[in-house]
Amino acid sequence: MEKQARRIVGRQGGTISRPLHPESSERFNLAYVRTGPRTQLPTLVLPGGPGLASVVPYRSFRKLAARRNLDLLMVEHRGVGLSGRTQDGAALPRESVTIESAADDVVAVLDDVGAKKAVIVGSSYGSYLAQAVAVRHPDRVESLVLDSPMLSVTGDLAAVRAHRRSVLWEGDSPAHGRVAELVRHLADAGEPMRALGQVVQVVYEFAGPEILERLLRARLRGRLGRLWSSLTHLSTGELEGAGTPFYMEPAPVAGIAYGQLGYGLPPDGGPLDPQLTFAEAAVRQPDYTGEPLDLPAELPNYRWPTVVVSGDRDLRTPRPVAERIVELAPQGVLVPLANSGHSALDTHQLALLDVIHATLRGGVDSAAHDGEPNCSVASQGGLEARRDSADRCCPGDDETVALTSRCRRSHLARASFNSFFRLASTRPWVIRGGTASDAYCRVLRQPCGVGLWSTSSRTQMRCFIDLGGAASARELRTIPPGRVPPRTRRVGTTGLGQTGLRNQGSSRELLPILPTC
The missing domain is CATH 3.40.50.1820 (Alpha/Beta hydrolase fold, catalytic domain)
Incomplete structure (x- = not known):
């Protein structure tokens, strides 16, 4: 690299x-x-x-x-x-x-x-x-x-806490009200607040309240444990350890993150506190000495x-x-x-x-x-x-992106994260357009780290969750002819049943989560 x-x-x-x-x-x-x-x-x-x-x-x-x-x-x-x-x-x-x-x-x-x-x-x-x-x-x-x-530092933290709790704990609209109720139910059921806050943040930001509501309901039914576990590690993976050289390196800048910007300020004991994400790492990091400006x-x-x-x-x-x-x-x-x-x-x-x-x-x-x-x-x-x-x-930017061989060279890294969460599409196997940074694909590199299924080849991976109880096993037949990008090959659906997705011929859509390499 x-x-x-x-x-x-x-x-x-x-x-x-x-x-x-x-x-x-x-x-x-x-x-x-x-x-x-x-x-x-x-x-x-x-x-x-x-x-x-x-x-x-x-x-x-x-x-x-x-x-x-x-x-x-x-x-x-x-x-x-x-x-x-x-x-x-x-x-x-x-x-x-x-x-x-x-x-x-x-x-x-x-x-x-x-x-x-x-x-x-x-x-x-x-x-x-x-x-x-x-x-x-x-x-x-x-x-x-x-x-x-x-x-x-302190003003932003107060604003973040108030906003998160207003939207996702108290519910400031009908749509958010349903999500907030589910978040409270999960907390009452014993879901650790740190994990709950991290999953809620990731899914709400990338997918919105509707998809978050479906995920929370699935979690209350005891489903999607592997996905839930993976999502809880997305935030901490970028903040702890050596990171990924030449992409994300948190250790050399810990003096800025913790010493100057207060990433390790203590939690206040309230729900959905963002400081819970940093609490474990903070004990090994510099103390906050005050922001420079x-x-x-x-x-x-x-x-x-x-x-x-x-x-x-x-x-x-x-x-x-x-x-x-x-x-x-x-x-x-x-x-x-x-x-x-x-x-x-x-x-x-x-x-x-x-x-x-x-x-x-x-x-x-x-x-x-x-x-x-x-x-x-x-x-x-x-x-x-x-x-x-x-x-x-903008000719050339609205490419249809399918499964690709190597993430660091592929069109997959250019797909908008929002596209991965869009269930409204009738083409759940197709990623349309968008331009997300290559960084995430490398930083989060792990075998099928945020999903339930990958092909047999370790270099050909794509992950899905089925929030409806059954998954259709359609092939990539929705890609328009002539629009498959270079270094892309069609991949069938062999092996879905081996990893928890039930192939029952249902017409339910699959929810793509994040690109993995």
């Missing part, structure tokens, strides 16, 4: 020598990539985490941006991937990996490419880092795009447009946080994404690219996006959600 990352940087970017500390003589090489036509105003994208790399995981995103003539710049975060070793070959010490130093790294890259300013896009943790750049170096910011943004106090001083992208199903950085940022920023604009969860950079890349283009044109208006994984177009007058056909507005 390191060779692949170095090839990418050799073709598309470069490295610069950076000090471990401002006064340190020890140095490391900071890697970055730049794609698309060169302009005087690049767009610099900072992914989440902390711990997510940029060079390898976001190859597909950079290709999408290049096809849209976007001058895109990404920096490999210090301590991670190609930026993880000193020039003597040692791992960067934890105390050298801070938000302040990472923000200064970003500006050093802008200096290296000769850019006086940039449109800075930050997703999740990247939104905090983007604002750190803006506060420390305001003269380098043309505009900010904050995707699923963070604002403050007072962003609520800094936001009124922003002199640039601040575009805030927020999914309506985001439980990690929920809508109230986004709305607060828009209230505080003098030129704040909210772009809500319907039917979307956390991080458009990872789950709805076309929508984020639309927002970036509109920001570059200076024409982002507050407008709801439909959240579908096909086209949406940024117009001169603002962000206009459109449902045009793929061949009219």
Whole structure:
């Protein structure tokens, strides 16, 4: 993987020598990539985490941006991937990996490419880092795009707890009321709150309340234990251990996650507390010493447009946080994404690219996006959600994706996670369009880690659950002729009965969960 990352940087970017500390003589090489036509105003994208790399995981995103003539710049975060070793070959010490130093790294890259300013896009943790750049170096910011943004440690945590409990414990609408009742029933039945909170978060964000309701009912009936167990490990797998080199490396950035951003703050004893996810790992991590910036106090001083992208199903950085940022920023604009969860950079890349283009044109208006994984177009007058056909507005992006051989090279990693949960489709074996980051497919790599069935070949896997009690065993006959992507082969349904799915000839649909490799 390191060779692949170095090839990418050799073709598309470069490295610069950076000090471990401002006064340190020890140095490391900071890697970055730049794609698309060169302009005087690049767009610099900072992914989440902390711990997510940029060079390898976001190859597909950079290709999408290049096809849209976007001058895109990404920096490999210090301590991670190609930026993880000193020039003597040692791992960067934890105390050298801070938000302040990472923000200064970003500006050093802008200096290296000769850019006086940039449109800075930050997703999740990247939104905090983007604002750190803006506060420390305001003269380098043309505009900010904050995707699923963070604002403050304690304030955000209070907002997250209140939002999760309002939606999924108390029920703030008829649809949420049914889900909340089931969540309470499972808690009363003895379901551990940590596992319950993690599963509810993953399924609600990616699938919505209807699918979550069906899953909770199945769990109450004692079904889908393997799936439930797998879903409980999705969040912790990205936060503990060594991670996946050059994709997700949580250990080197633990000083940021726990020491500066309070990931290990204690639970409050209430239901669906997000801190339960981090509680076990927190005892082995640095203590929280306070966040480095007072962003609520800094936001009124922003002199640039601040575009805030927020999914309506985001439980990690929920809508109230986004709305607060828009209230505080003098030129704040909210772009809500319907039917979307956390991080458009990872789950709805076309929508984020639309927002970036509109920001570059200076024409982002507050407008709801439909959240579908096909086209949406940024117009001169603002962000206009459109449902045009793929061949009219973004040819080549609405591919029909079937089972693929190797996830890191396949079209499967480009499928929107939302598509995997859509039961309304009459084509349950077909994944349509979309552009999810390659990162998840590698980070979550495990044999059929989130489902119930795989083919006999370990390199050909796809997982399903049947929430209705019976599964149809249709072959992949719904793929339109001539639309099967390269490196794709049709796979029959042999072996369904051996792993818990009952082939009874039912017309019930199968629910694809997540891509696995």
